[in-house]
Amino acid sequence: MANTSSRTLRLLSLLQTHRYWPGSELADRLGVSVRTLRRDVDRLRELGYPVEAQRGVDGGYQLAAGAALPPLVVDDEEAVALAVGLQAAAQGGVAGIAESSVRALAKIVQVMPPKLRRRVETLRAVTEPVSFGGGPAVDPAALTVVAQACRDAERLEFGYTAADGARTQRLAEPHRLVALGRRWYLVAYDLHRHDWRSFRLDRLTEPHRTGARFRPRELPAEDAATFVRAGMRNIPAAYTVDVLVHAPADRVRGHIGRWAEITPADGEDGSQRCVMRMTVDSLDWPLFALGGVGADFEVRNPPELAELAREWGERFTRAAG
Structure with a gap:
């Protein structure tokens, strides 16, 4: 049982670090037969891991996205x-x-x-x-x-x-x-x-x-x-940031990651735009992140962010001489 459990964890680790494994290659890595590999895959499925299988001579396995996040194995x-x-x-x-x-x-x-x-x-x-x-x-x-x-x-x-x-x-x-x-x-x-x-x-x-x-x-x-x-007194309130960015949604996500909700909002003229929304307790961070995107943007909310952007813009203009 200990060997089986250890092998199952090893299988899970391999599936989580490789997009697609041919069945024969995966069996060789684990040192088992293809038939034993199929039983181990079934065991993972029983534990809630969505392992997809492709049948045939060149068949193999890969871990798919599931409805819930199962336990992860990390090195x-x-x-x-x-x-x-x-x-x-x-x-x-x-x-x-x-x-x-x-x-x-x-x-x-x-x-x-x-x-x-x-x-x-x-x-x-x-x-x-x-x-x-x-x-x-x-x-x-x-x-x-x-x-x-x-x-x-x-x-x-x-x-x-x-x-x-x-x-x-x-x-x-x-x-x-x-x-x-x-x-x-x-x-x-x-x-x-x-x-x-x-x-x-x-x-x-x-x-x-x-x-x-x-x-x-x-x-x-x-x-x-x-x-x-x-x-307590003088605790800064949380700000709800709403900004229209004149750049594709994928590009903005690449710079800001998962820190914000990015929604495509393409213009009627075919221009690629998106809306960035986030909740923060300091306005410095969203303004810093937006500056890194390298695209024009329009502050919809809050007014304090628009004022801060104006202050930063004037300061940078003076710095540029």
Whole structure:
């Protein structure tokens, strides 16, 4: 059974890294007969992987897109790249991406071997992240520890520096992580103060999980983000960006990737155009991304983005002499 399971994982890994495998070549790579290969493919299908087969002498197999995302098999290099990329996305400027990146990062780090964790930490230590919007830097390792404690309902101990500079040690029951206004907040029940609190993660030091589990308490708010907003002032609101770009949709997607929703909107004269929509808490990032497309664009919303584009344009014009 162990050999069969190991071979099935190997088969899955090969199918995920190659568009199409002739049956005989795939069987040779696995060291099995074509008949055994067919049984292994059927086993993958039973697990929910949509493996397509082409019959005949030159028949083969390939992994197709499914209705849901099945578990992925990644090698060491891919696992390190995923972790580093998620760390960067966790401090990005696009609303919603940061929080989902931290959740995914916590899952990956949980099962990552120590040698790969060291490689990720080494890469992070020698890499200077680019931050749009000027938010304070947060240690990705601390983000991961706090996210895991929230997920597992495990008490957390950490040092904390208040706004007035006072430093204290805290023991808390973590509830949720919230990204607001270019900052990360931990919503938790403070066991020393016997009340709910929100903590800025850039002021939090040396968090570590205590191993003590707890029964989650009921938060006195609709959700964690509402709780944080109720106790904070001057948090930038999220902006809904709507821009008409005079360039093909595929070209804009190539520059901006999946950070925005790109919809074709070709003109009546046959010109290729598209509409870019995204939600951000800093307008610097969408303007920077649009500048990289190399095409004219029209800001539909918000007015603040049009004003920022005007300021940037005047500044660049002066710089050009």
